[in-house]
Amino acid sequence: MTPAFRRQRALADYTLAALARRRGKNIGLVAIYALVVFVVASALLFSSALRHEADTVLAETPELIVQNLVMGRHDMIEGNAIAALAGIRGVTRAKGRLWGYFYDSVNGANYTLMVPLDPERALAPGEAMIGEGVPRARGMFWDTAPLFLSRQPGDLVRFDVVERLSSESALVSTDLILLNEADFRDFFRLPDGVYTDIAVTVRNPREIETIMSKAGRLLPEARFITRDDISRTYQKLFSWREGIMVALAAAALLAFAIFAAEKASGLSAEEAREIGILKAVGWNMTDVIAMKLWEGALISVGAFLIGTLTGYLHVFAFKAGLFAPILKGWSVIYPDFALTPRFDGVQIAALFLITVLPYTAATLVPVWRVAAADPDQVMR
Amino acid sequence: MISLHAVTKLYNEGRPGEVRAVDNVSLEIERDAVTVFKGPSGSGKTTLLSIIGCMARPSAGRVLIDGRLVSGLPERFLTEERRSTFGFVFQRFNLIRGLSLLENVTLPAAPLGEDPREVEARALARLEALGLAGKAAMPVEYLSGGETQRAAIARALINDAPILIADEPTANLDTELTHRFLDIVGALRDEGRTVIMTSHDPRIWQADHVNAVISMQDGRIVGEYA
Ligand SMILES: Nc1ncnc2c1ncn2[C@@H]1O[C@H](COP(=O)(O)OP(=O)(O)OP(=O)(O)O)[C@@H](O)[C@H]1O
Ligand SMILES: [Mg+2]
Numbered sequence: 001m002t003p004a005f006r007r008q009r010a011l012a013d014y015t016l017a018a019l020a021r022r023r024g025k026n027i028g029l030v031a032i033y034a035l036v037v038f039v040v041a042s043a044l045l046f047s048s049a050l051r052h053e054a055d056t057v058l059a060e061t062p063e064l065i066v067q068n069l070v071m072g073r074h075d076m077i078e079g080n081a082i083a084a085l086a087g088i089r090g091v092t093r094a095k096g097r098l099w100g101y102f103y104d105s106v107n108g109a110n111y112t113l114m115v116p117l118d119p120e121r122a123l124a125p126g127e128a129m130i131g132e133g134v135p136r137a138r139g140m141f142w143d144t145a146p147l148f149l150s151r152q153p154g155d156l157v158r159f160d161v162v163e164r165l166s167s168e169s170a171l172v173s174t175d176l177i178l179l180n181e182a183d184f185r186d187f188f189r190l191p192d193g194v195y196t197d198i199a200v201t202v203r204n205p206r207e208i209e210t211i212m213s214k215a216g217r218l219l220p221e222a223r224f225i226t227r228d229d230i231s232r233t234y235q236k237l238f239s240w241r242e243g244i245m246v247a248l249a250a251a252a253l254l255a256f257a258i259f260a261a262e263k264a265s266g267l268s269a270e271e272a273r274e275i276g277i278l279k280a281v282g283w284n285m286t287d288v289i290a291m292k293l294w295e296g297a298l299i300s301v302g303a304f305l306i307g308t309l310t311g312y313l314h315v316f317a318f319k320a321g322l323f324a325p326i327l328k329g330w331s332v333i334y335p336d337f338a339l340t341p342r343f344d345g346v347q348i349a350a351l352f353l354i355t356v357l358p359y360t361a362a363t364l365v366p367v368w369r370v371a372a373a374d375p376d377q378v379m380r
Numbered sequence: 381m382i383s384l385h386a387v388t389k390l391y392n393e394g395r396p397g398e399v400r401a402v403d404n405v406s407l408e409i410e411r412d413a414v415t416v417f418k419g420p421s422g423s424g425k426t427t428l429l430s431i432i433g434c435m436a437r438p439s440a441g442r443v444l445i446d447g448r449l450v451s452g453l454p455e456r457f458l459t460e461e462r463r464s465t466f467g468f469v470f471q472r473f474n475l476i477r478g479l480s481l482l483e484n485v486t487l488p489a490a491p492l493g494e495d496p497r498e499v500e501a502r503a504l505a506r507l508e509a510l511g512l513a514g515k516a517a518m519p520v521e522y523l524s525g526g527e528t529q530r531a532a533i534a535r536a537l538i539n540d541a542p543i544l545i546a547d548e549p550t551a552n553l554d555t556e557l558t559h560r561f562l563d564i565v566g567a568l569r570d571e572g573r574t575v576i577m578t579s580h581d582p583r584i585w586q587a588d589h590v591n592a593v594i595s596m597q598d599g600r601i602v603g604e605y606a
Contacts, residue, residue, distance in 0.1 A: 003493025005493075006494065007492065009496075010496060011491065014487075017478075021478030276474075280462065281468065281535065282463035282488045283463075283488075284459035287491035372455060373455070374436055374455060374458075375462075376435040376436035
């Protein structure tokens with residue numbers, strides 16, 4: 001061990017002994033501090049997870065979706081519309097999508113059944129890929145367990161689960177069941193040649209208005225939904241909630257600033273006297289400041305870790321339960337909604353910077369002032 | 381040699397309640413010797429020791445330690461001086477409450493980067509010599525007056541500083557313990573160290589180990605005898 005290391009070790013030991021003396025006070029301090037970090041971390045993690053959900057949804061959304069309307073309601077669309085749309089200039093691809101909702105009355109769960117558009121994900125008859133939420137809802141615990149779906153009592157359809165979808169986004173894939181096209185049609189008793197809707201990809205997104213007006217002439221009954229429309233819906237859904245989170249985080253940070261300012265305003269007579277004694281027995285200013293840095297670091301890093309960890313658990317394991325009143329309405333849209341855990345290094349670093357650094361700096365200001373004075377003056 | 385030239389210390393300078401605690405003191409203190417200050421309460425003994433020990437700055441005058449001018453140096457140089465040159469026994473002990481006796485005694489060594497086991501062994505030996513070995517783990521606020529006094533002495537000795545400054549080190553000690561302290565002082569002097577103390581106690585002034593007694597009154601030196 002080098003002397004420099006032994007010196008730090010001795011200073012840290014002193015700090016621990018000093019903190020242990022005022023155990024109650026210091027535990028209280030860490031608790032308040034951790035609470036602030038918890039609120040900020042929860043708000044931050046929650047809003048960024050929301051934004052990530054929205055981004056993921058949008059990334060998988062085609063530029064244009066064409067739906068057939070019958071009496072103003074969404075109905076199946078005929079396959080020959082696909083060729084008509086594909087013929088419009090500027091359209092790179094038009095594909096019929098098959099998807100629908102299924103309510104599993106046995107487990108009381110909702111699933112989204114879908115035929116994958118991506119040829120790489122094409123499934124053989126009798127196979128299925130399922131989202132993470134599906135086995136959870138059904139209590140299928142081992143990987144190879146087959147999936148049984150029942151449309152009515154006595155009728156069971158069996159699928160072999162070939163893959164579980166790792167969910168990048170809870171919204172997109174938790175309740176998803178991907179099937180082969182023939183199985184899908186059979187399950188919902190759909191005739192060949194009809195689709196739920198048509199996904200259109202365009203070469204240049206700025207041409208979307210022109211393409212829509214041409215398509216409107218070809219398919220006067222249809223409804224057109226652009227990615228922007230969907231994006232706006234999500235904005236409505238997310239933005240004010242995110243705003244509240246930001247406000248909450250700001251309020252918590254303000255409380256924290258007041259707390260740090262109080263710390264910066266001065267030391268108690270006892271603390272000042274202690275620094276005087278340390279200096280009198282030969283500690284220099286660097287020693288005193290290093291020791292106080294240890295103190296600040298132990299308190300703030302401890303509180304940071306506790307606050308961040310509990311915030312993370314709160315948002316991702318407990319579905320941000322404490323924010324429930326603010327988020328009311330959310331659960332109507334997504335009955336069992338759990339955000340996908342995400343660990344964002346930059347965000348955690350930012351949280352560290354706005355909580356640990358100001359506190360540590362704030363504690364050092366008065367220490368420095370006292371440590372720079374003659375010991376005789378502060379000791380009396 | 382520690383030399384003071386026309387040293388004056390004013391408290392509350394220029395304000396109501398100004399106190400001239402040390403008044404134009406010139407003085408030379410021998411190294412490798414034991415020097416004792418005596419004098420009535422309020423005569424400026426503690427203030428003078430603070431100035432000699434680089435804990436306070438004179439309002440006027442100069443202080444030299446072995447020819448080095450220390451008065452007027454910025455605080456960070458004074459810390460270095462205190463660390464390398466002095467061990468202190470304060471009149472009010474100035475132990476840190478809540479820490480154990482051993483933690484208090486090893487305090488001056490903490491920033492030096494020494495092997496903690498060596499420091500601890502040294503501290504325990506000092507405590508042993510002062511009859512405190514059994515109390516090493518006790519928080520200092522539970523020690524008796526005499527034990528606290530000895531704790532302060534042990535702390536002052538831990539870094540083997542060349543100059544020991546002790547302000548009323550035996551005020552709380554009985555005859556037996558006072559003699560034990562004087563034995564330590566004699567041993568330090570024999571090792572070539574300097575001891576500067578204040579005392580009201582005639583047993584100290586008359587002790588064999590003491591080389592010089594200086595008496596003070598109203599911040600001035602009024603007598604000096606070897
Ligand atoms: N920080 C201070 N502010 C104002 N006055 C002070 C301060 N410290 C000491 N004094 C005054 O300076 C004078 C000398 O004090 P000092 O402590 O040096 O006396 P002393 O000789 O050590 O006395 P005692 O024998 O009682 O310890 C006293 O009148 C005291 O009130
Ligand atoms: Mg005194």
